Amino acid sequence: MSSKPRIVITGLGLTAPNGNSLQEFRANLLAGKARIAEIEVRHMGKHPAGVCDFDATKWQKRKEIRNGTRVGSISIFCAREALGSSGLDWDKVDKSRVGVYLGITEHGNVETENEIFNIAQFGNDTKYWTHHHNPRTVANNPAGEVTMNMGITGPHYTIGAACAAGNAGLIQAAQMLQLGEVDLAFAGGVSESIHTFGIFAGFKNQGALGAHEDPNKASRPFDKNRNGIVISEGGAIYILERLDDALARGAPIIAEIAGWCINSDATDAVLPNPERQAECVQMALKRAGMKPQDIQIVSTHATATALGDIQECTALRSVFAGCPETKVNNTKSFIGHCMGAAGALELAGNIPSFDDNWVHPTINIDELDPECDMPGLVINHPIKVERVNAILNNSFGMLGINSALIVKKYGVA
Amino acid sequence: MTKETIKQVVLDIISDIAPDEDLSVVKPEVRLRDQLSLDSMDFLDIVMELRKKHGIEVPEADYVQLASLDSCADYLLPKFLAKASK
Numbered sequence: 001m002s003s004k005p006r007i008v009i010t011g012l013g014l015t016a017p018n019g020n021s022l023q024e025f026r027a028n029l030l031a032g033k034a035r036i037a038e039i040e041v042r043h044m045g046k047h048p049a050g051v052c053d054f055d056a057t058k059w060q061k062r063k064e065i066r067n068g069t070r071v072g073s074i075s076i077f078c079a080r081e082a083l084g085s086s087g088l089d090w091d092k093v094d095k096s097r098v099g100v101y102l103g104i105t106e107h108g109n110v111e112t113e114n115e116i117f118n119i120a121q122f123g124n125d126t127k128y129w130t131h132h133h134n135p136r137t138v139a140n141n142p143a144g145e146v147t148m149n150m151g152i153t154g155p156h157y158t159i160g161a162a163c164a165a166g167n168a169g170l171i172q173a174a175q176m177l178q179l180g181e182v183d184l185a186f187a188g189g190v191s192e193s194i195h196t197f198g199i200f201a202g203f204k205n206q207g208a209l210g211a212h213e214d215p216n217k218a219s220r221p222f223d224k225n226r227n228g229i230v231i232s233e234g235g236a237i238y239i240l241e242r243l244d245d246a247l248a249r250g251a252p253i254i255a256e257i258a259g260w261c262i263n264s265d266a267t268d269a270v271l272p273n274p275e276r277q278a279e280c281v282q283m284a285l286k287r288a289g290m291k292p293q294d295i296q297i298v299s300t301h302a303t304a305t306a307l308g309d310i311q312e313c314t315a316l317r318s319v320f321a322g323c324p325e326t327k328v329n330n331t332k333s334f335i336g337h338c339m340g341a342a343g344a345l346e347l348a349g350n351i352p353s354f355d356d357n358w359v360h361p362t363i364n365i366d367e368l369d370p371e372c373d374m375p376g377l378v379i380n381h382p383i384k385v386e387r388v389n390a391i392l393n394n395s396f397g398m399l400g401i402n403s404a405l406i407v408k409k410y411g412v413a
Numbered sequence: 414m415t416k417e418t419i420k421q422v423v424l425d426i427i428s429d430i431a432p433d434e435d436l437s438v439v440k441p442e443v444r445l446r447d448q449l450s451l452d453s454m455d456f457l458d459i460v461m462e463l464r465k466k467h468g469i470e471v472p473e474a475d476y477v478q479l480a481s482l483d484s485c486a487d488y489l490l491p492k493f494l495a496k497a498s499k
Binding site: 061062063066067122127128130131132 | 429430431432433450454457458461464465
């Protein structure tokens with residue numbers, strides 16, 4: 001990628017179940033604080049879920065919130081917060097040169113289920129079906145709501161990539177910047193999936209829905225007694241720019257996008273393929289001009305399913321054998337699986353490591369599954385390391401989509 | 414049921430669909446769109462809420478009758494009265 005423009009991160013906004021700013025999120029990750037609630041899921045009773053408590057009215061009028069979607073509000077909050085961290089003078093930015101690229105696992109389930117429930121109260125007469133349904137459920141909705149709120153007239157769309165979507169949004173933005181399609185990009189991943197019972201029911205009937213009497217212990221990747229996914233909502237949106245542009249305006253450079261890969265298993269709809277995952281990571285390393293030992297932190301995708309965690313560990317062992325300095329962690333143990341937002345949020349929580357050299361752990365491991373044992377796994381307590389110059393962020397999804405994104409500390413060769 | 418009651422019904426609906434608006438200053442004789450930030454989707458919301466909450470149907474050809482609070486009251490009062498007499 002040396003002949004292409006270098007891409008840097010110059011802003012970041014997020015909402016996670018345990019934090020509405022990078023500072024709050026990071027502090028809770030280092031303090032070992034999970035925040036999983038127990039919510040009433042339509043038709044299904046109580047289940048653990050990660051719920052965000054950001055103030056939507058900070059950046060939206062109440063009418064916008066009413067007419068839009070939950071994920072639209074998440075997206076607007078994250079994008080506005082990212083802008084606030086970027087040092088950009090928004091009034092002077094050419095909005096026609098700004099793009100919005102947001103990864104989503106799914107979109108429209110929430111709004112469709114709500115309307116089916118609504119017309120059921122009226123004998124299923126479709127004249128009671130809301131005229132807001134189509135603008136709420138078009139696949140570009142979250143990104144489109146951002147453009148309307150912020151007056152952005154450049155391109156916007158979502159990237160449907162199952163649970164690899166957070167990485168995919170960032171990769172799309174980096175590519176569009178390198179192509180010169182835009183000068184500034186809002187990119188990342190978002191999700192409102194806790195508001196659709198269909199996602200819960202699907203995972204439950206697949207035997208992959210996490211449960212525990214203590215909701216904060218329900219998401220426990222790599223633990224021997226893990227029993228599935230805790231579904232969460234959330235979002236993380238980054239501002240990306242070409243390095244030259246960022247330097248010219250004196251932007252705060254948070255990190256540099258070093259390399260990436262997206263590939264496909266082409267084997268099974270739900271069971272991951274460790275060979276393809278390993279190939280994905282190796283290709284990302286190659287494109288970044290790095291070797292496995294150049295990575296100090298691997299942020300795993302592991303969702304706490306019985307087989308998925310083992311498959312990812314198998315892939316990582318094959319790539320990082322002989323890399324004792326590489327640490328491995330997991331963020332879903334704190335916040336559950338934020339679906340389309342997962343990859344973007346999990347990367348965000350690790351980025352402060354470039355400055356503080358702390359590696360947050362994966363928590364909720366009472367008994368490590370021997371099949372998930374990896375030399376660098378940081379268990380239950382954060383550790384301090386000598387340096388963090390590069391982070392590998394894994395994010396995988398159904399239908400065998402794999403993504404690996406490498407970010408590096410800016411200024412390090 | 415009076416015209417004043419109808420106006421309050423419409424204002425209650427508008428307060429739900431346009432919660433940022435100050436409805437205390439709405440002039441009944443002035444077009445709602447000229448004094449409030451309402452678009453075509455909002456008027457469809459008014460039609461939908463009349464249907465859902467009050468069982469009142471407003472055919473598309475009559476949407477123009479919802480222009481102001483006064484015209485709403487004139488147009489809707491017979492419909493409310495007819496419904497009440499059933």
